[in-house]
Each structure stands twice: as structure tokens, then as C-alpha cells.
Amino acid sequence: EAAVTQSPRSKVAVTGGKVTLSCHQTNNHDYMYWYRQDTGHGLRLIHYSYVADSTEKGDIPDGYKASRPSQENFSLILELASLSQTAVYFCASSRVSAETLYFGSGTRLTVL
Amino acid sequence: GQQVQQSPASLVLQEGENAELQCNFSSTATRLQWFYQRPGGSLVSLLSNPSGTKHTGRLTSTTVTKERRGSLHISSSQITDSGTYLCAMERRGGSNYKLTFGKGTLLTVTP
Numbered sequence: 094e095a096a097v098t099q100s101p102r103s104k105v106a107v108t109g110g111k112v113t114l115s116c117h118q119t120n121n122h123d124y125m126y127w128y129r130q131d132t133g134h135g136l137r138l139i140h141y142s143y144v145a146d147s148t149e150k151g152d153i154p155d156g157y158k159a160s161r162p163s164q165e166n167f168s169l170i171l172e173l174a175s176l177s178q179t180a181v182y183f184c185a186s187s188r189v190s191a192e193t194l195y196f197g198s199g200t201r202l203t204v205l
Numbered sequence: 206g207q208q209v210q211q212s213p214a215s216l217v218l219q220e221g222e223n224a225e226l227q228c229n230f231s232s233t234a235t236r237l238q239w240f241y242q243r244p245g246g247s248l249v250s251l252l253s254n255p256s257g258t259k260h261t262g263r264l265t266s267t268t269v270t271k272e273r274r275g276s277l278h279i280s281s282s283q284i285t286d287s288g289t290y291l292c293a294m295e296r297r298g299g300s301n302y303k304l305t306f307g308k309g310t311l312l313t314v315t316p
Contacts, residue, residue, distance in 0.1 A: 128306075135209075136291065136306040143301065151303070181246065191295050191302035194240075196248040 096120065099184050099197035106204050112171040114200050116184030124187045125167040126194065127151070127159060129180040136183065142167055143190065174204045209294050211307035218314050224279040226310045228292030236295040237268045237275040238304065243288050251290075252277070282314045 097118045106112045118125065126141040138151030140159035148159040156178060158170040171178055181201050185194040208231040218224055228237060236255040240248045252259055252266040254275070259266045268275040279286060289311050293304040 133308070135308040136293075136304075138303060138305075141301070141303075149301070152305075183248065185248075191304050193250050193253060194238075194248075194304070195250070199246045 097184055097186050097195050097197040099182075099200050101200060102198065103201040104203070106171075106174045106202065108175060108204055110174050112174050112178075112202065112204075114169040114171075114182055114184075114202070116167045116169075116197060117165055118167075118184075118186040118195070119165065120186050120188070120195060121164070122186040122188050122195070123164070124190055125161065126185045126187075127157075127167070127169045128183045128185065129153070129178075130183060130199075131180045139169065139182075174202075176204050178202065179204045209292055209305050209307035211290075211292050211310050213310060214308070215311040216313070218282050218312070220282060220284055220314055220316055222282055222314075224277075224282055224286075224312060226277040226279075226290050226292075226312075228275045228277070228294075228307060230273050230275075230292075230294040230305075232273075232294075232296065234270060234273070234294040234296055235302065237266070237270075238293045238295060239264075239266055239277050240291040240293065240306075241288055242291060242309065248291070253295075279312075282312075284314050284316065287312055287314045 127139040142161040184197040239251040254266040254268045265278040289309040292307045
């Protein structure tokens, strides 16, 4: 079965600190995505990638960077974490663009 | 910008009753997708439907793309169906496709 693993499961960060969220997939999928989920906003796309060493901006990329060093790994980087970035972050993968996404279990990030 | 509106926001049913969840979207979509989010967070893809009606198990998805609406029917609801159902509109963004999600319908099935 397709597997997407996120780490850490939860994290508390301080304002202005650097945060890295990691995602690993064993699906052999080309597409990987980072979404954030907030109460009142639903899921919103931050960054995505369809090939290693390349990332694309999603709908809300400001304040986030992404890195895709290999097909299996996709990281989300918050260089200067802010209170407004407190949310649950989901990674997903798909074989074809936007088709049948497989999600990780999520990372709950709290910025204090 | 593109928006996806889901209704109702929440729904409480007794076990065995049917559920009808609605999804309306504000711009042209190539497809509607439905996801289930378990209490506690992870999401599972349920159905992907460009137009017309699709069935899988007790789920029926109907998409009327020209009218910018879709629905998910759950027949004979079970307690384990409880959770949040998310509708997502698939749209073309450059050379790729992107999903815009609604806020979800929280379904609670009681004994």
C-alpha cells in the first residue's frame, strides 16, 4: 500500500526560529505536495514538486520554502517561524498531477 | 479567487440513515474529488469524478461540472463513517493541476 511518512508528528517552535518538516514516500510517485490546514480555511496548497531538485509555488507560498532532494523526500522549511504559521501540515504524493493523492498523517506545528 | 463551498457544515445521522453532502465551486473545474478525514487527522481519497455519477461501495458521487456543483451520497450510514468529508475542485494551473479544498462537512453517525 502507498505510504507517506511525515516527521515530526508534532512540534513546538519559537517565533523567529527555523523549522523543517520532512516527508518521505515509498510510492515511487513523481508529485509531492505540502498543504496546511487551519480551522476556517480548509486545506491550502503551499508548495509542490513533480521532479527531484525542483519545486513549484502553490497558492500560499509566502514564508515557506520547499526542497526536493530526491524523488522520495520533500521538505518544508520555515526560515523565520511566525505565530500565523501555527497549523497542521500535510504532505501528499500522487503518480499523476492532482490525481489520487495519498496523504501523510500530518504534523501539528505550534509557534509560540 | 477559486472557492469551494460545502454544505451542510455538519450533519448528525442515526446509523442506517442516508447522507447527502453538497459541494459548489466558483470556477471551471476539470474534476471533483472527495476525501475522508478521520477524527485525528489523516485524509483518504474516496472518489474522483469529472462528470456524471460514480459509485464505489455505499458511496455515490455526482458531478455537474457546467453547473459547478457536486454531491456525495452515503447510503446506510455506519458509525465508522463519522468524520469530515472534504470536497476538492481540480483545476488547471499552468502545466499542472491543483486542488482547491472546501472546509468540509463534519458527519456524526450515532447508534
